[in-house]
Amino acid sequence: MKSKPLSVTIIALLYFLEPLAGLAIAARVNHLPLWGSGGIVAHLSLSNWLALSLFPLAAAGIYSVRRWGWYLFVTSSTLLVSYNFWILFFANAHYGTRLGAFFIVSVAGLCAVVFRRHLYSPYFNPRLRWWETAARYRVNLAVRLFTQNGEADAETLADISATGCFIKMSHALEIGIRVWVVISCAGTEMSFIGRVVRKGDENGYGIMFGAMTTETRRYLNRLIRALEHLGGRDREGHVPVSRIPADYYGIRFDTLLGPAMMRLLRPIAPFHKVESLRSGFLS
Numbered sequence: 001m002k003s004k005p006l007s008v009t010i011i012a013l014l015y016f017l018e019p020l021a022g023l024a025i026a027a028r029v030n031h032l033p034l035w036g037s038g039g040i041v042a043h044l045s046l047s048n049w050l051a052l053s054l055f056p057l058a059a060a061g062i063y064s065v066r067r068w069g070w071y072l073f074v075t076s077s078t079l080l081v082s083y084n085f086w087i088l089f090f091a092n093a094h095y096g097t098r099l100g101a102f103f104i105v106s107v108a109g110l111c112a113v114v115f116r117r118h119l120y121s122p123y124f125n126p127r128l129r130w131w132e133t134a135a136r137y138r139v140n141l142a143v144r145l146f147t148q149n150g151e152a153d154a155e156t157l158a159d160i161s162a163t164g165c166f167i168k169m170s171h172a173l174e175i176g177i178r179v180w181v182v183i184s185c186a187g188t189e190m191s192f193i194g195r196v197v198r199k200g201d202e203n204g205y206g207i208m209f210g211a212m213t214t215e216t217r218r219y220l221n222r223l224i225r226a227l228e229h230l231g232g233r234d235r236e237g238h239v240p241v242s243r244i245p246a247d248y249y250g251i252r253f254d255t256l257l258g259p260a261m262m263r264l265l266r267p268i269a270p271f272h273k274v275e276s277l278r279s280g281f282l283s
Helices: 006-029 046-064 067-091 096-114 117-124 214-229 248-257 259-265
Strands: 137-147 150-152 154-160 164-169 178-185 188-199 204-209
Touching: 006 046, 006 096, 046 067, 067 096, 067 117, 137 164, 137 214, 154 214, 164 178, 164 188, 178 204, 188 214
Parallel strands: none
Antiparallel strands: 137 150, 137 154, 137 178, 154 164, 164 204, 178 188, 188 204
16 A cells, blocks of 8 residues: 655654654753653643644644645644744743744744645645555456447557556547446456546546446456556556456455465356446436
């Protein structure tokens, strides 16, 4: 599974740990222990605790990489800076000006980093969250595609992932329409509803998978695992169709449990498309 950018993790972790660093600085500046009845923690007021609680909220917003997370981060950071300005210039808090200045500078510095466009853009554009996209494996499989007007002139499937595929074809399709996709692989066929989401630079269209039966989803997942097992890499290289075994649907068990257990768990018969599901889905 792909990981989030290291920069997002580091910034979120810094926000999460910043209260501990602030309390340590406050204890050192005021020559007080961190814990105990006379420690710096015992001197914190309710407003101090509320302010410190904003840091993990900001950290959660940053780590989420979602629109709501961005607004949570901005709101928490604004409140933190405002609170520390109030402490620094008006409240005359017992832990002195150094701690207030530390929080203001650290929060402002982290905000300056996060506000860079290449960091905040994924919070608003899901397509930029590359770590959330499913790996696409290049393999040329036979495919049939049906629209409201009947069967379209699909040539071949160029790549496939757990969420969609790219089909090479000269027939023009309208973006947004629903289609019925039938993919043939190693003697089996998988059928499901899809939606045309984009036109590729080459002749073809990107299809996002929609409704499918539980059995079809299981076979699709097994095919993806088989392509990965055969050395397929995300958007790199090409897996020859001839290398896909006829029992690809059992490759996960073969890998994890061995041939003997594989024979016990192998399905009795391969899955074939159910024509009745296609009937009326486009209407």
